[in-house]
Amino acid sequence: MLKSMEASRLSKGLKMMLHFVQPSKLKTKKIVFEDAYAACDSLTLEHLKELSSKRKAIEDSINESSFITEAIAKEMSGGLESRFEQDIHKIEQYLPLLENLFSYADLTRTNNRTQMAQWTVALKIRWSSALSTSSFFNFKGPKFFQIDNLRFELGMTLFLCGGIMRERALEVLPADLVRSATIFRQAAGIYHHLAQEVLPPLQPELPPAKPPEVLAAVSTIMSLICLAEAQAVTTRKAEEKGTSPSLLAKLHHGVRLFLEEAIGIFHTVFTQCKDISPRLLEFMYFCKYLHQLKGQQYFAESLKACGQIGVAIGVLCSVLTNVKRKIPGEEPWKSLYQKQIQDASEVLRKFVHENDFIWHEKIPSGNQLPLLEGNKIVNFIPYSPKKWEKQLSFNILV
Numbered sequence: 001m002l003k004s005m006e007a008s009r010l011s012k013g014l015k016m017m018l019h020f021v022q023p024s025k026l027k028t029k030k031i032v033f034e035d036a037y038a039a040c041d042s043l044t045l046e047h048l049k050e051l052s053s054k055r056k057a058i059e060d061s062i063n064e065s066s067f068i069t070e071a072i073a074k075e076m077s078g079g080l081e082s083r084f085e086q087d088i089h090k091i092e093q094y095l096p097l098l099e100n101l102f103s104y105a106d107l108t109r110t111n112n113r114t115q116m117a118q119w120t121v122a123l124k125i126r127w128s129s130a131l132s133t134s135s136f137f138n139f140k141g142p143k144f145f146q147i148d149n150l151r152f153e154l155g156m157t158l159f160l161c162g163g164i165m166r167e168r169a170l171e172v173l174p175a176d177l178v179r180s181a182t183i184f185r186q187a188a189g190i191y192h193h194l195a196q197e198v199l200p201p202l203q204p205e206l207p208p209a210k211p212p213e214v215l216a217a218v219s220t221i222m223s224l225i226c227l228a229e230a231q232a233v234t235t236r237k238a239e240e241k242g243t244s245p246s247l248l249a250k251l252h253h254g255v256r257l258f259l260e261e262a263i264g265i266f267h268t269v270f271t272q273c274k275d276i277s278p279r280l281l282e283f284m285y286f287c288k289y290l291h292q293l294k295g296q297q298y299f300a301e302s303l304k305a306c307g308q309i310g311v312a313i314g315v316l317c318s319v320l321t322n323v324k325r326k327i328p329g330e331e332p333w334k335s336l337y338q339k340q341i342q343d344a345s346e347v348l349r350k351f352v353h354e355n356d357f358i359w360h361e362k363i364p365s366g367n368q369l370p371l372l373e374g375n376k377i378v379n380f381i382p383y384s385p386k387k388w389e390k391q392l393s394f395n396i397l398v
Contacts, residue, residue, distance in 0.1 A: 017232050018290060018333050019170055020283040022130040023222060024163030026156065026213075027063055027142045029126035031055055033101070036122035040393035047390055051101060054094040061087050062160065084168040091161045092386075098157065099387035102150050104394075123148060127156045129211030130163075131218065132275045145211045151202045152214060155194060159213045162190040162222060166229070173233060177240070181233040181378065188226035188380035195219035212276040217269045221262045221280075223380060228258035228287065230378045246302040252295030253374030259288040286333060289323045290340055297344045299372050300351070309351055310361030314369050316348040 033052045039045035060066035068076070077086040128142035169183035199216040212218050235251040243251075263284050269276060296319035300312035323341060328334045355361055 017173075017229065017236075018283065018287050018336060019166075020225075020280065021167065022163075022277070022279070023213075024160065024167050025130040026160045026163070027128040027144070028059055028156070029124065029144060030059060031123055031125065031153075033123070037101075037105075038395035040395055043390065044392045044394065047097065047100070047388075047392060051094070051097045054090070054097060057090045058087070058094060058157070058160075061090060082168065082171060084164050084171055087164050088161060088168065091157060091164070095154075095157060095161075096386045096388045098150075098154060099385050100390055101392065102154055103387065104392040105150055123150075123153075125149070125153045127152075127211065127213075129213055129275075131212040131277050131280055133277050134275065145209060147205075147207065147210065147214070149202060149205060151198065155198050155202060155214055156211075158190055158194050158198060159219065159222075162187045162194070162226070165190065166226060169229070169233075177233050177237040181230045181237070182381070184226045184230035184233065185378060185381045186383070188223045188230065189383040191219045191223035191226060192380050193383040193385070195223060210273075212269070212273050215269060215273060217265050217272075218276070221265050221269070224258050224262035224265075225284065227376075227378055227380060228255045228262070228291075231255045231258065231376065232287075232291065234378060244302070245298040245305070247375075249295045249298035249302060249372055250375040251377065252291045252298065253372050254376040255291040255374075256288050256295065257374045257376055259284050259291075263288070282328075285326075286328050286337060290337060293319055293323050293340055293344055295372060295374075297347060300347065303370075304351060308361075309355050309359050310363050311370065313348065313351050313355060313361075314364045316344060316351065317363070318365065318369060320344055320348065 031052065033055075034045060034048040037044075037048055039048060074081055074086075077089045080086050080089055124146060125148055126144040126146045128144050132143070134143050165183055165187035169180045169187065172183065173180040195216045199214060199219060202214060203216065206214060231251065232255050235248065235255065238248060238251060263281065266276075266281050266284065296315050300315045303309070303312040303315065320341065323337075328337050355363075
C-alpha cells in the first residue's frame, strides 16, 4: 500500500520534472552509544541512552524494520502524516544530541587520542551508499562502509536528511509550489553546510574504500541539484502566473546553468572516486536537456512574437536535434522527456507551416542563431546546526 501511494505521489510530481530518489535510500547498522562511551555520571549516561534511542528510530525507518502502525507513527511525530516529514522529525530530534556528543568527544579525542580511537572502533559506524556503482548491482543487499569517526556519522545523517527533504519537496509539489521550492532550498543549505563545514576535515582520514556521500564535492553537486530543482519549481509557478515567454526562457536556462556547474564537478569527482554511479550523471544530463528544450521553446515563441519566425524555427530545429540524440531508457523519465519533445515538435510544425504559407523567411542555423542568457534566481537557505547544551563527562583510562 505504501509503495503504491509513493508511486502515485511520484507520478504527480514527475509531470513537472525529473526526479532522482537515490540520495534518500541510505541504510545503516545499529549503534549503542552507552556501550562505547564510559559515562562518569548519570546525566551523561542518560544523554547517551537517549542518543541511542533517537538513532534507533531513524534506523528502523530507513532500514524498513519498524512494525509500528501509521497511526502510532503519526502520534509519535506530533501529528505529522507524511512519512518523509516523520523521518525529518526523527533526524531533527537526533542531530542536536549528536552535535553535543561530537563537541565533547572531539575535545576528549584531542586530549587522549588512544582512548577515543578505542571508543569509535567500538561504535562501528556503518552506512550503505546510494550513490556508489555497487549499490545498483548488489543483489545480496547493500554494501556497508565502516568509518569509525563521529564526523562520518554526522555527515551521513545530514546527507540522509537532505535526501529525504528532496522527497518531501516533491511530495508537496503538486499542491504548493512555493513550499516545494522552499524545501528544495533548505535541502540545498544542508548539502552546502556538509560541503563547507562538516566533510572537509574528514577528507584526510577517509580510507580507500569509502562511499561517495562522504566526499565534500558530492555534497556540492547535491546542493546545486537542489537549487536547480528549486528554480524549476519556481519557473513552474511563473508559468502558472502567465509570465512572458522571454522571461520563462531565461528561468529554464538558469536551471540548466546550475546543472552544468554540477556536471563539471562530477567529472572532477569521478577522477577521485570511480565508484560513483553514472546514473547521477545521467539524471543531471537529462534534466539539463529537458530544461534546455523548454527554455528554447519559450525563446522561440518570444522570437516569433517579435516577428522573427525564421530564427524561431532555427532555434527549435537546433535544440530538438540535440535532445533527440539520447533518450532516457527508464520510466517515468522516458515518458516525460518524450512528451516535452512532442510538444516542442508540434510548436515547430506550426511555425514551419505558417512560415511556408505566409512569411517565407530564411531559416538560419549554427552560429547565426542567437544565444539565450539564463537567470539564476534562487539561493540556498543556510543550515544552522542545533546543539543540546549538556555537559558530558567520560572516564578516561590513562
